[in-house]
Amino acid sequence: MNYISPSYYFDFESDVIQKLISEFKNERFSNKEKAIGMYLKVRDNWRYDPYTISLAKESFRASVIAQKSTGNCVEKSILLIACLRALGLPARLHLGKVKNHIAVERLTEKYGSNELTPHGMLNVYLNNKWLKLSPAFNKSLCEKFKVAPLDFDGENNSFLQQFNSEGNLFMEYTADYGHFEDVPLEFMKKNIKEHYPHIFNTGEDIIEFRL
Structure with missing residues:
Protein backbone atom coordinates (compact mmCIF):
# COMPACT_ATOMS: atom_id res chain seq x y z
CA MET A 1 0.00 0.00 0.00
CA ASN A 2 1.13 3.55 -0.74
CA TYR A 3 0.20 6.00 2.00
CA ILE A 4 2.62 8.77 1.09
CA SER A 5 1.94 9.64 -2.56
CA PRO A 6 -0.38 12.30 -3.98
CA SER A 7 -3.60 11.31 -5.75
CA TYR A 8 -6.57 13.02 -7.34
CA TYR A 9 -8.05 13.51 -3.87
CA PHE A 10 -4.86 13.98 -1.85
CA ASP A 11 -3.50 16.55 -4.31
CA PHE A 12 -0.89 17.96 -1.98
CA GLU A 13 1.33 19.22 -4.79
CA SER A 14 -1.25 21.97 -5.40
CA ASP A 15 -0.33 25.51 -4.45
CA VAL A 16 -3.07 25.81 -1.84
CA ILE A 17 -1.86 22.76 0.11
CA GLN A 18 1.77 23.76 -0.19
CA LYS A 19 0.88 27.15 1.25
CA LEU A 20 -1.06 25.50 4.06
CA ILE A 21 1.90 23.39 5.18
CA SER A 22 4.59 26.01 4.55
CA GLU A 23 5.20 26.86 8.22
CA PHE A 24 6.01 23.22 8.98
CA LYS A 25 8.43 22.69 6.09
CA ASN A 26 11.29 23.38 8.42
CA GLU A 27 13.87 20.97 9.77
CA ARG A 28 13.52 22.38 13.27
CA PHE A 29 10.19 20.55 13.54
CA SER A 30 10.19 16.84 14.34
CA ASN A 31 7.70 14.57 12.59
CA LYS A 32 5.71 14.46 15.82
CA GLU A 33 5.59 18.26 16.00
CA LYS A 34 4.55 18.50 12.36
CA ALA A 35 1.70 16.03 12.90
CA ILE A 36 0.45 17.81 16.02
CA GLY A 37 0.70 21.24 14.43
CA MET A 38 -1.18 20.25 11.29
CA TYR A 39 -3.80 18.41 13.32
CA LEU A 40 -4.59 21.51 15.38
CA LYS A 41 -4.56 23.73 12.29
CA VAL A 42 -7.11 21.60 10.45
CA ARG A 43 -9.19 20.91 13.55
CA ASP A 44 -9.75 24.55 14.42
CA ASN A 45 -9.45 26.53 11.17
CA TRP A 46 -12.29 24.70 9.44
CA ARG A 47 -15.60 24.75 11.28
CA TYR A 48 -17.30 21.36 11.49
CA ASP A 49 -20.45 21.21 9.37
CA PRO A 50 -22.33 17.88 9.06
CA TYR A 51 -25.27 19.49 7.25
CA THR A 52 -23.70 20.05 3.85
CA ILE A 53 -23.12 16.96 1.73
CA SER A 54 -21.89 16.67 -1.83
CA LEU A 55 -21.26 13.42 -3.66
CA ALA A 56 -19.45 15.25 -6.45
CA LYS A 57 -15.99 13.80 -7.01
CA GLU A 58 -14.25 17.17 -6.93
CA SER A 59 -15.77 17.99 -3.53
CA PHE A 60 -13.43 15.45 -1.94
CA ARG A 61 -10.21 16.97 -3.29
CA ALA A 62 -7.99 18.38 -0.57
CA SER A 63 -7.26 21.51 -2.59
CA VAL A 64 -10.99 22.22 -2.92
CA ILE A 65 -11.67 21.60 0.77
CA ALA A 66 -8.76 23.85 1.74
CA GLN A 67 -10.45 26.82 0.10
CA LYS A 68 -13.62 26.46 2.18
CA SER A 69 -14.26 27.69 5.72
CA THR A 70 -16.14 24.58 6.84
CA GLY A 71 -15.96 20.84 6.36
CA ASN A 72 -17.56 17.63 7.52
CA CYS A 73 -15.59 14.85 9.19
CA VAL A 74 -14.58 13.13 5.93
CA GLU A 75 -13.56 16.37 4.24
CA LYS A 76 -11.44 17.55 7.18
CA SER A 77 -9.78 14.14 7.39
CA ILE A 78 -8.94 14.24 3.67
CA LEU A 79 -7.44 17.70 4.07
CA LEU A 80 -5.27 16.62 6.99
CA ILE A 81 -4.13 13.46 5.20
CA ALA A 82 -2.99 15.51 2.22
CA CYS A 83 -1.06 17.88 4.49
CA LEU A 84 0.59 15.04 6.38
CA ARG A 85 1.60 13.26 3.18
CA ALA A 86 2.98 16.54 1.86
CA LEU A 87 5.23 16.66 4.93
CA GLY A 88 6.43 13.11 4.32
CA LEU A 89 4.22 11.42 6.91
CA PRO A 90 2.29 8.30 5.83
CA ALA A 91 -1.45 8.81 6.35
CA ARG A 92 -4.65 7.08 5.29
CA LEU A 93 -8.41 7.57 5.54
CA HIS A 94 -10.37 5.55 8.12
CA LEU A 95 -14.18 5.32 7.98
CA GLY A 96 -16.85 4.18 10.40
CA LYS A 97 -20.32 4.90 11.74
CA VAL A 98 -20.97 6.98 14.85
CA LYS A 99 -23.97 7.75 17.04
CA ASN A 100 -24.31 11.20 18.60
CA HIS A 101 -26.12 11.62 21.90
CA ILE A 102 -25.98 15.39 22.40
CA ALA A 103 -27.57 18.11 20.25
CA VAL A 104 -29.07 15.46 18.00
CA GLU A 105 -32.49 17.02 17.37
CA ARG A 106 -31.50 18.61 14.07
CA LEU A 107 -29.58 15.52 12.96
CA THR A 108 -32.55 13.27 13.69
CA GLU A 109 -34.95 15.64 11.98
CA LYS A 110 -32.93 15.86 8.78
CA TYR A 111 -31.31 12.43 8.57
CA GLY A 112 -34.00 10.39 10.29
CA SER A 113 -31.36 9.06 12.69
CA ASN A 114 -28.75 10.20 15.18
CA GLU A 115 -26.22 7.98 13.40
CA LEU A 116 -23.76 9.54 10.97
CA THR A 117 -22.16 7.44 8.27
CA PRO A 118 -19.60 7.28 6.88
CA HIS A 119 -17.79 9.09 9.67
CA GLY A 120 -14.28 10.06 8.71
CA MET A 121 -11.09 10.00 10.70
CA LEU A 122 -7.55 9.10 9.71
CA ASN A 123 -4.47 7.12 10.61
CA VAL A 124 -0.97 8.60 10.67
CA TYR A 125 2.22 6.57 10.96
CA LEU A 126 4.49 7.94 13.70
CA ASN A 127 7.25 6.24 15.69
CA ASN A 128 6.68 2.89 14.00
CA LYS A 129 2.96 2.66 14.72
CA TRP A 130 -0.35 3.73 13.21
CA LEU A 131 -2.37 6.18 15.28
CA LYS A 132 -6.07 7.05 14.93
CA LEU A 133 -7.08 10.68 15.08
CA SER A 134 -10.11 12.79 14.24
CA PRO A 135 -9.83 16.52 13.43
CA ALA A 136 -13.59 16.91 12.93
CA PHE A 137 -14.78 18.97 15.91
CA ASN A 138 -13.27 22.44 16.14
CA LYS A 139 -12.48 23.85 19.58
CA SER A 140 -15.25 26.49 19.59
CA LEU A 141 -17.88 23.85 18.75
CA CYS A 142 -16.67 21.62 21.57
CA GLU A 143 -16.87 24.51 24.02
CA ASN A 164 -19.05 15.50 27.73
CA SER A 165 -17.78 17.49 30.71
CA GLU A 166 -20.92 16.62 32.66
CA GLY A 167 -20.36 12.89 32.27
CA ASN A 168 -23.14 12.35 29.72
CA LEU A 169 -22.61 10.07 26.75
CA PHE A 170 -21.61 12.19 23.76
CA MET A 171 -20.53 9.91 20.93
CA GLU A 172 -19.95 6.22 20.24
CA TYR A 173 -18.69 4.23 17.28
CA THR A 174 -21.22 1.65 16.08
CA ALA A 175 -19.31 0.33 13.03
CA ASP A 176 -15.76 0.33 11.70
CA TYR A 177 -15.33 0.18 7.92
CA GLY A 178 -11.54 0.06 8.07
CA HIS A 179 -8.86 2.15 6.39
CA PHE A 180 -8.29 3.12 2.78
CA GLU A 181 -5.26 4.11 0.71
CA ASP A 182 -7.36 6.61 -1.27
CA VAL A 183 -10.86 8.06 -0.99
CA PRO A 184 -13.35 5.19 -1.68
CA LEU A 185 -15.98 7.38 -3.32
CA GLU A 186 -18.17 4.57 -4.67
CA PHE A 187 -18.24 2.86 -1.27
CA MET A 188 -19.15 6.17 0.36
CA LYS A 189 -21.96 6.85 -2.15
CA LYS A 190 -23.43 3.39 -1.60
CA ASN A 191 -23.17 3.73 2.17
CA ILE A 192 -24.85 7.16 2.25
CA LYS A 193 -27.68 6.19 -0.09
CA GLU A 194 -28.39 3.00 1.87
CA HIS A 195 -28.58 4.82 5.20
CA TYR A 196 -30.40 7.96 4.05
CA PRO A 197 -32.69 6.86 1.17
CA HIS A 198 -35.23 9.59 1.97
CA ILE A 199 -32.58 12.21 1.10
CA PHE A 200 -30.63 10.50 -1.65
CA ASN A 201 -33.42 8.95 -3.67
CA THR A 202 -32.96 10.61 -7.06
CA GLY A 203 -30.60 8.03 -8.50
CA GLU A 204 -28.08 10.76 -9.28
CA ASP A 205 -24.44 10.33 -8.38
CA ILE A 206 -23.93 14.02 -7.76
CA ILE A 207 -26.23 15.49 -5.16
CA GLU A 208 -25.64 18.67 -3.23
CA PHE A 209 -27.84 20.12 -0.54
CA ARG A 210 -27.72 22.24 2.58
CA LEU A 211 -29.92 21.16 5.45
Whole structure:
Protein backbone atom coordinates (compact mmCIF):
# COMPACT_ATOMS: atom_id res chain seq x y z
CA MET A 1 0.00 0.00 0.00
CA ASN A 2 1.13 3.55 -0.74
CA TYR A 3 0.20 6.00 2.00
CA ILE A 4 2.62 8.77 1.09
CA SER A 5 1.94 9.64 -2.56
CA PRO A 6 -0.38 12.30 -3.98
CA SER A 7 -3.60 11.31 -5.75
CA TYR A 8 -6.57 13.02 -7.34
CA TYR A 9 -8.05 13.51 -3.87
CA PHE A 10 -4.86 13.98 -1.85
CA ASP A 11 -3.50 16.55 -4.31
CA PHE A 12 -0.89 17.96 -1.98
CA GLU A 13 1.33 19.22 -4.79
CA SER A 14 -1.25 21.97 -5.40
CA ASP A 15 -0.33 25.51 -4.45
CA VAL A 16 -3.07 25.81 -1.84
CA ILE A 17 -1.86 22.76 0.11
CA GLN A 18 1.77 23.76 -0.19
CA LYS A 19 0.88 27.15 1.25
CA LEU A 20 -1.06 25.50 4.06
CA ILE A 21 1.90 23.39 5.18
CA SER A 22 4.59 26.01 4.55
CA GLU A 23 5.20 26.86 8.22
CA PHE A 24 6.01 23.22 8.98
CA LYS A 25 8.43 22.69 6.09
CA ASN A 26 11.29 23.38 8.42
CA GLU A 27 13.87 20.97 9.77
CA ARG A 28 13.52 22.38 13.27
CA PHE A 29 10.19 20.55 13.54
CA SER A 30 10.19 16.84 14.34
CA ASN A 31 7.70 14.57 12.59
CA LYS A 32 5.71 14.46 15.82
CA GLU A 33 5.59 18.26 16.00
CA LYS A 34 4.55 18.50 12.36
CA ALA A 35 1.70 16.03 12.90
CA ILE A 36 0.45 17.81 16.02
CA GLY A 37 0.70 21.24 14.43
CA MET A 38 -1.18 20.25 11.29
CA TYR A 39 -3.80 18.41 13.32
CA LEU A 40 -4.59 21.51 15.38
CA LYS A 41 -4.56 23.73 12.29
CA VAL A 42 -7.11 21.60 10.45
CA ARG A 43 -9.19 20.91 13.55
CA ASP A 44 -9.75 24.55 14.42
CA ASN A 45 -9.45 26.53 11.17
CA TRP A 46 -12.29 24.70 9.44
CA ARG A 47 -15.60 24.75 11.28
CA TYR A 48 -17.30 21.36 11.49
CA ASP A 49 -20.45 21.21 9.37
CA PRO A 50 -22.33 17.88 9.06
CA TYR A 51 -25.27 19.49 7.25
CA THR A 52 -23.70 20.05 3.85
CA ILE A 53 -23.12 16.96 1.73
CA SER A 54 -21.89 16.67 -1.83
CA LEU A 55 -21.26 13.42 -3.66
CA ALA A 56 -19.45 15.25 -6.45
CA LYS A 57 -15.99 13.80 -7.01
CA GLU A 58 -14.25 17.17 -6.93
CA SER A 59 -15.77 17.99 -3.53
CA PHE A 60 -13.43 15.45 -1.94
CA ARG A 61 -10.21 16.97 -3.29
CA ALA A 62 -7.99 18.38 -0.57
CA SER A 63 -7.26 21.51 -2.59
CA VAL A 64 -10.99 22.22 -2.92
CA ILE A 65 -11.67 21.60 0.77
CA ALA A 66 -8.76 23.85 1.74
CA GLN A 67 -10.45 26.82 0.10
CA LYS A 68 -13.62 26.46 2.18
CA SER A 69 -14.26 27.69 5.72
CA THR A 70 -16.14 24.58 6.84
CA GLY A 71 -15.96 20.84 6.36
CA ASN A 72 -17.56 17.63 7.52
CA CYS A 73 -15.59 14.85 9.19
CA VAL A 74 -14.58 13.13 5.93
CA GLU A 75 -13.56 16.37 4.24
CA LYS A 76 -11.44 17.55 7.18
CA SER A 77 -9.78 14.14 7.39
CA ILE A 78 -8.94 14.24 3.67
CA LEU A 79 -7.44 17.70 4.07
CA LEU A 80 -5.27 16.62 6.99
CA ILE A 81 -4.13 13.46 5.20
CA ALA A 82 -2.99 15.51 2.22
CA CYS A 83 -1.06 17.88 4.49
CA LEU A 84 0.59 15.04 6.38
CA ARG A 85 1.60 13.26 3.18
CA ALA A 86 2.98 16.54 1.86
CA LEU A 87 5.23 16.66 4.93
CA GLY A 88 6.43 13.11 4.32
CA LEU A 89 4.22 11.42 6.91
CA PRO A 90 2.29 8.30 5.83
CA ALA A 91 -1.45 8.81 6.35
CA ARG A 92 -4.65 7.08 5.29
CA LEU A 93 -8.41 7.57 5.54
CA HIS A 94 -10.37 5.55 8.12
CA LEU A 95 -14.18 5.32 7.98
CA GLY A 96 -16.85 4.18 10.40
CA LYS A 97 -20.32 4.90 11.74
CA VAL A 98 -20.97 6.98 14.85
CA LYS A 99 -23.97 7.75 17.04
CA ASN A 100 -24.31 11.20 18.60
CA HIS A 101 -26.12 11.62 21.90
CA ILE A 102 -25.98 15.39 22.40
CA ALA A 103 -27.57 18.11 20.25
CA VAL A 104 -29.07 15.46 18.00
CA GLU A 105 -32.49 17.02 17.37
CA ARG A 106 -31.50 18.61 14.07
CA LEU A 107 -29.58 15.52 12.96
CA THR A 108 -32.55 13.27 13.69
CA GLU A 109 -34.95 15.64 11.98
CA LYS A 110 -32.93 15.86 8.78
CA TYR A 111 -31.31 12.43 8.57
CA GLY A 112 -34.00 10.39 10.29
CA SER A 113 -31.36 9.06 12.69
CA ASN A 114 -28.75 10.20 15.18
CA GLU A 115 -26.22 7.98 13.40
CA LEU A 116 -23.76 9.54 10.97
CA THR A 117 -22.16 7.44 8.27
CA PRO A 118 -19.60 7.28 6.88
CA HIS A 119 -17.79 9.09 9.67
CA GLY A 120 -14.28 10.06 8.71
CA MET A 121 -11.09 10.00 10.70
CA LEU A 122 -7.55 9.10 9.71
CA ASN A 123 -4.47 7.12 10.61
CA VAL A 124 -0.97 8.60 10.67
CA TYR A 125 2.22 6.57 10.96
CA LEU A 126 4.49 7.94 13.70
CA ASN A 127 7.25 6.24 15.69
CA ASN A 128 6.68 2.89 14.00
CA LYS A 129 2.96 2.66 14.72
CA TRP A 130 -0.35 3.73 13.21
CA LEU A 131 -2.37 6.18 15.28
CA LYS A 132 -6.07 7.05 14.93
CA LEU A 133 -7.08 10.68 15.08
CA SER A 134 -10.11 12.79 14.24
CA PRO A 135 -9.83 16.52 13.43
CA ALA A 136 -13.59 16.91 12.93
CA PHE A 137 -14.78 18.97 15.91
CA ASN A 138 -13.27 22.44 16.14
CA LYS A 139 -12.48 23.85 19.58
CA SER A 140 -15.25 26.49 19.59
CA LEU A 141 -17.88 23.85 18.75
CA CYS A 142 -16.67 21.62 21.57
CA GLU A 143 -16.87 24.51 24.02
CA LYS A 144 -20.45 25.18 22.93
CA PHE A 145 -21.48 21.60 23.75
CA LYS A 146 -19.32 21.34 26.87
CA VAL A 147 -17.05 18.67 25.42
CA ALA A 148 -13.29 18.75 25.79
CA PRO A 149 -11.71 19.19 22.35
CA LEU A 150 -9.75 16.22 21.08
CA ASP A 151 -6.06 16.94 21.47
CA PHE A 152 -3.35 14.89 19.82
CA ASP A 153 -0.01 14.24 21.51
CA GLY A 154 1.65 12.44 18.61
CA GLU A 155 1.93 9.24 20.63
CA ASN A 156 -1.61 8.03 21.37
CA ASN A 157 -4.89 7.60 19.53
CA SER A 158 -7.20 10.61 19.58
CA PHE A 159 -10.46 9.86 17.83
CA LEU A 160 -13.32 9.50 20.33
CA GLN A 161 -15.09 11.97 22.62
CA GLN A 162 -17.18 9.49 24.53
CA PHE A 163 -18.49 11.79 27.27
CA ASN A 164 -19.05 15.50 27.73
CA SER A 165 -17.78 17.49 30.71
CA GLU A 166 -20.92 16.62 32.66
CA GLY A 167 -20.36 12.89 32.27
CA ASN A 168 -23.14 12.35 29.72
CA LEU A 169 -22.61 10.07 26.75
CA PHE A 170 -21.61 12.19 23.76
CA MET A 171 -20.53 9.91 20.93
CA GLU A 172 -19.95 6.22 20.24
CA TYR A 173 -18.69 4.23 17.28
CA THR A 174 -21.22 1.65 16.08
CA ALA A 175 -19.31 0.33 13.03
CA ASP A 176 -15.76 0.33 11.70
CA TYR A 177 -15.33 0.18 7.92
CA GLY A 178 -11.54 0.06 8.07
CA HIS A 179 -8.86 2.15 6.39
CA PHE A 180 -8.29 3.12 2.78
CA GLU A 181 -5.26 4.11 0.71
CA ASP A 182 -7.36 6.61 -1.27
CA VAL A 183 -10.86 8.06 -0.99
CA PRO A 184 -13.35 5.19 -1.68
CA LEU A 185 -15.98 7.38 -3.32
CA GLU A 186 -18.17 4.57 -4.67
CA PHE A 187 -18.24 2.86 -1.27
CA MET A 188 -19.15 6.17 0.36
CA LYS A 189 -21.96 6.85 -2.15
CA LYS A 190 -23.43 3.39 -1.60
CA ASN A 191 -23.17 3.73 2.17
CA ILE A 192 -24.85 7.16 2.25
CA LYS A 193 -27.68 6.19 -0.09
CA GLU A 194 -28.39 3.00 1.87
CA HIS A 195 -28.58 4.82 5.20
CA TYR A 196 -30.40 7.96 4.05
CA PRO A 197 -32.69 6.86 1.17
CA HIS A 198 -35.23 9.59 1.97
CA ILE A 199 -32.58 12.21 1.10
CA PHE A 200 -30.63 10.50 -1.65
CA ASN A 201 -33.42 8.95 -3.67
CA THR A 202 -32.96 10.61 -7.06
CA GLY A 203 -30.60 8.03 -8.50
CA GLU A 204 -28.08 10.76 -9.28
CA ASP A 205 -24.44 10.33 -8.38
CA ILE A 206 -23.93 14.02 -7.76
CA ILE A 207 -26.23 15.49 -5.16
CA GLU A 208 -25.64 18.67 -3.23
CA PHE A 209 -27.84 20.12 -0.54
CA ARG A 210 -27.72 22.24 2.58
CA LEU A 211 -29.92 21.16 5.45
